[in-house]
Amino acid sequence: MSGEPLVEIRNLNFSYDGRPVLTGINMVIPRGKVVAIMGQSGCGKTTTLRLIGGQLKPTSGHVKVAGQVVHDLDDDGLYRLRRRMGMLFQFGALFTDMSVFDNVAFQLREHTDLPEDLIRDLVMMKLHAVGLRGAHRLMPSELSGGMARRVALARAIALDPMLIMYDEPFAGLDPISLSIIGELIRTLTQALGASSVVVTHDVQESLKIVDYVYFVSAGRIVAEGTAEDIRRSDAPYVHQFVWGEADGPVPFQYPAPAYADQILPGRALHG
Amino acid sequence: MDNVITRALTNLGHRVTSRIRRLGFASRFFAMTLVYSGTALKRFNLTIREIYFTGVLSLIIILVSGLFVGMVLGLQGYDTLQRYGSSEALGILVALSLVRELGPVVAALLFASRAGSAITAEIGLMKATEQLSAMEMMAVNPIARVVAPRFWAGIISMPLLAALFSAMGIFGGYLVGVQLIGVDEGSFWSQMQASVDFREDIVNGVIKSFVFGVVVTWIAVFEGYDSEPTAEGVSGATTRTVVTSSLAILAADFVLTAFMFRGV
Amino acid sequence: MNRAALDLWVGFFVAIGLASLLFLALKVGNLASSSTxxxxxxxxxxxNIGGLKVRAPVKSAGVVVGRVSEIRFDQESYRAVVSMQLDQRYKFPRDTILTINTSGLLGEQYIGFEVGGDTAVLKDGEKVKKTQSAVVLEKLISQFMFNKAAEDGGKK
Known part of the structure; x- marks a missing residue:
């Protein structure tokens, strides 16, 4: 991996209510690259994004974005940094009381004093980039899941961010929308000269578009490498994940007391 | 045995501390809402929008209820007063009960169930669908952008709604008392005017409705902001808003009345 | 809903809200003629002031000219000291007599001004000399009964 990193995570630990969520994470996201964080649901992927965005504070270790330690910034500094980040939420998180146009215009209106006709041009450009210029009058409730995700993407890139974060961009999409989003992630990263972090458990789709992959399991990085490395990997966990096997290092059973103890009568269940 | 007592005490302690912690959160949230009110007041069109949702959309229910409450007061009041031969005091009875008590209190109760629940549900759903989180990530403070405008809209709407309720109620009392039953119109109004004091009754009524406005919207925005981000959480929070603010209105009303009309 | 329609509705709402406040102040509370x-x-x-209360009306010839603002007990004279705020428009001679009356048999009590003939008028902060106590109903009744009894006794 080459180039000066945009995001650098060192020895990161995070626990919630005394329960460790992330342990000893080291991660580097270089400029202009698409990096994926993969793993099962609930393994701490989204938490990692929130730590990069400064919505959570690490228990120890640090997260550096563009040379600044995120959790050392005050509110103003954090907000200034966030203007240069875009985030696509899992289900779009569009503002339901605003039209598509107003959603995309939101940040421009909040953070700039641009005249309305310039804002209009900018919004149309962003909507054109995601192919939804014609839908600018619609309300979020009138959009399909894939369209909502594309509008949210247009909104995330409204201020031409240096870092775009995607939280499960592929979840719940039909195959066509899936490839559109994948395609958009790739092209927008290039067009904006930005870096992208994709948090996902959709292996096949993301392996097509990413430069580098981190595999997270139970709050630890268990494997990393390029898409090709991952496909060929014979580490048991990665193999199970990439090929979608039901049983393996990740057991089918949720941790429980011994089966026999629980179903045999006359034994105390609590103990 | 020992175990049972310990467990009961632990349970009680846990409940008390969690209540107090929540009250602390709510107070801090209230302070933050005030601190971040700059946007809501500077970009007043944000607040105007919310006045539409809290105030204008509550108009119908407030006006209709006010009219009926006033009409019932007219009927019941006349029935009682005429036994003592003082039916011309009907104006006083209707006006004082509305301006001092029923106007602010009933309007606030209706406001809590009409607008308060809507505010909680809206903010709760925005939280559940990550809209608040998205706003934060777009470097916009949700308290300044979402909470404060709703808070100020509630505070502005509440006294106006209470005044409308009282005015409508007095009109209802007039309809029943004067037009229907035939109490003398002149004495209806003049007795009312002689006994209702501007500062003592009307200003105090407005102060009450202002306080209720603060209490109801504060509870509504806090419950919404603090709700569990699930369907169950939002519905629970909405119910809590209506229940808590109704109790708070009645309790605050008692305290305010005790201070305002003491021994005069 | 577009911006203009929204503004219109909110403007309408605020206008009728303020109008009803005005209605309460003028038509119900009679702000125009009260002591502003x-x-x-x-x-x-x-x-003895009987049941006189703070904010009770002060009337002259049946017209309200002011209100009672304060009532306190004077420790030296053992009498009640009543302060009143009177409308600036009305002046009264210095020999005016103040009485405490009751409107109707059981109605509220008020202070009545019985105007004298002095040319000098009462000024701000002045103390009125001539006053007449409240008529206490119980006293009146017992007096009546006593007199009646005495009368009957005398006849015998």
């Missing part, structure tokens, strides 16, 4: 104007203060001592 200039007032001056008079004081008077009474032996």
């Amino acid at each position: 104007g200039e007032t001056y203060r008079l004081m008077a001592e009474f032996d």
